[in-house]
Amino acid sequence: MSSPNTAAHGQDPLPPLPFDPARMLIAGHWQAAPDTLPLNDPSTGATIGRIARGGAPEIDAAVEAATAAMQGPWGAMTALERGRILSRLGALVLAHADLLTTLEARDVGKPRTQARADAIALARYCEFYGGAADKLMGETIPYQSGYTVYTLREPHGVTGHIVPWNYPMQIIGRSVGAALAAGNACVLKPAEDACLTALLFAHLAQEAGLPPGALNVVPGLGAEAGAALAAHPGIHHISFTGSVATGAAVQAAAAANVVPVTLELGGKSPQLVFDDADLDRALPFLVNAGLQNAGQTCSAASRILIHDTIFDTVADRMAEAYRAKTIGPAETDPDIGPLINARQRDRVAAFLHDGDALPVLAQTPVPKDLPPGGYYSAPTLLGPVPSTHRLAQDEIFGPVQCLIPFHDEDEAIAIANATRYGLVAALWTENGGRQMRLAKKLSTGQVFVNNYGAGGGVELPFGGRGLSGHGREKGFEALYGMTSLKTVATHHG
Numbered sequence: 001m002s003s004p005n006t007a008a009h010g011q012d013p014l015p016p017l018p019f020d021p022a023r024m025l026i027a028g029h030w031q032a033a034p035d036t037l038p039l040n041d042p043s044t045g046a047t048i049g050r051i052a053r054g055g056a057p058e059i060d061a062a063v064e065a066a067t068a069a070m071q072g073p074w075g076a077m078t079a080l081e082r083g084r085i086l087s088r089l090g091a092l093v094l095a096h097a098d099l100l101t102t103l104e105a106r107d108v109g110k111p112r113t114q115a116r117a118d119a120i121a122l123a124r125y126c127e128f129y130g131g132a133a134d135k136l137m138g139e140t141i142p143y144q145s146g147y148t149v150y151t152l153r154e155p156h157g158v159t160g161h162i163v164p165w166n167y168p169m170q171i172i173g174r175s176v177g178a179a180l181a182a183g184n185a186c187v188l189k190p191a192e193d194a195c196l197t198a199l200l201f202a203h204l205a206q207e208a209g210l211p212p213g214a215l216n217v218v219p220g221l222g223a224e225a226g227a228a229l230a231a232h233p234g235i236h237h238i239s240f241t242g243s244v245a246t247g248a249a250v251q252a253a254a255a256a257n258v259v260p261v262t263l264e265l266g267g268k269s270p271q272l273v274f275d276d277a278d279l280d281r282a283l284p285f286l287v288n289a290g291l292q293n294a295g296q297t298c299s300a301a302s303r304i305l306i307h308d309t310i311f312d313t314v315a316d317r318m319a320e321a322y323r324a325k326t327i328g329p330a331e332t333d334p335d336i337g338p339l340i341n342a343r344q345r346d347r348v349a350a351f352l353h354d355g356d357a358l359p360v361l362a363q364t365p366v367p368k369d370l371p372p373g374g375y376y377s378a379p380t381l382l383g384p385v386p387s388t389h390r391l392a393q394d395e396i397f398g399p400v401q402c403l404i405p406f407h408d409e410d411e412a413i414a415i416a417n418a419t420r421y422g423l424v425a426a427l428w429t430e431n432g433g434r435q436m437r438l439a440k441k442l443s444t445g446q447v448f449v450n451n452y453g454a455g456g457g458v459e460l461p462f463g464g465r466g467l468s469g470h471g472r473e474k475g476f477e478a479l480y481g482m483t484s485l486k487t488v489a490t491h492h493g
């Protein structure tokens, strides 16, 4: 099947595709939806194609297909066979890394190097969960004499996956990868702003031998397809990544069916820089962890907490790094591309308006000669910012970082923990005792010492506290979360 995509006058069309982006995958068939939605390129604002607008009836059909898959060949497969399919899928993702990169650059506005990193991460998730599928084991439990007790890790059944637009490939890899490895059948609702790589992934999964119905993909609007999936009584587990408000709505809908939910809702993640930090090593992490993907990252380091004796030095060096950043269309592979859409750009602008009175340490200008229509936002470094200011408390999801001074360890921890979020934090200090002491005191799901993100780490459990959500993705923890534990107690005398 080839793409019938059209492009607005003067815009590059999408490359030839092995699937039709205006279709959904349900029960192994690429089906048209009753309606379509525009597919926009954030680098130019141009409409470059159409995607399916699935709704409640399409979600019903997808859940039915997944239910049938659990009762058919997919449900009967051994863990080894599931693992082999995922491993093949990982190899196919690698072989299609160029096309995945191009689609993500066009669909999300993500600079090519960053988009490629996501494609490689998607392959890694398939490899990791492919290898892990037959290593997911229960336990035997010592019990009263006359009994043998063991646990079985069984799939939930049909799992729903509601994915945002900022890291579609990584989030599909970590949630769908784990769900399939554990033997679930999936219904995936990609974001209306970014579903091309989800569709190519589904096409490759078919090629890898995934049976019909094991993975169904229904693009559509959040209020239509997303809400229908969250409320569906045929779903047994939901993974959601996105905003706090939508996550809470998804959890409420799932609660009506008493369905477990994993929520990953972003954060206001701090990096704490002490006066003994190796600043040469820290600098790129301090800046890039805030500006990667134009700041549209759940674990963006949007707060930099700096020991007051080195505040000016760190601020100056970060400002210098800001001034060197390149901004442009994703296809030209700049450091910073556009935001996903006009709404997100306006949201960031409204935050900056609220921060009008804050000192601006650097603001990288958006070049005047970019193609018109892109959703660019000038990277902005602010500081010192009062730790209670709205810009230091709320998730901005744009290329904005707040620098906040602290005087000692106690104050640093108090500021770090004083938001309602709790996803990720980093400590920059050469003092081993301080590393251990403070890692325990940070209220987050991950702490990095003298690094930020540890290179992505598909093996490393990830998730938050407070408004950042609950449940863990990535690593073996995600596999456990994708299973229902059964205890079998046999009395044999």
Ligand code: NAD
Pocket: 162, 163, 164, 165, 166, 189, 190, 191, 192, 220, 221, 222, 223, 225, 226, 227, 228, 230, 241, 242, 243, 244, 246, 247, 249, 250, 264, 265, 266, 267, 297, 298, 344, 347, 395, 396, 397
């Ligand atoms: P969103 O949470 O509304 O969208 C995320 C996903 O949820 C999309 O697939 C969307 O279609 C779906 N959705 C929307 N409404 C739904 C509903 N009622 N029921 C079920 N699914 C629904 O996020 P957004 O509006 O695209 O972005 C707004 C803000 O959310 C951003 O500025 C950012 O702060 C935050 N966000 C966080 C992440 C993250 O990685 N944690 C990702 C995207 C957005």
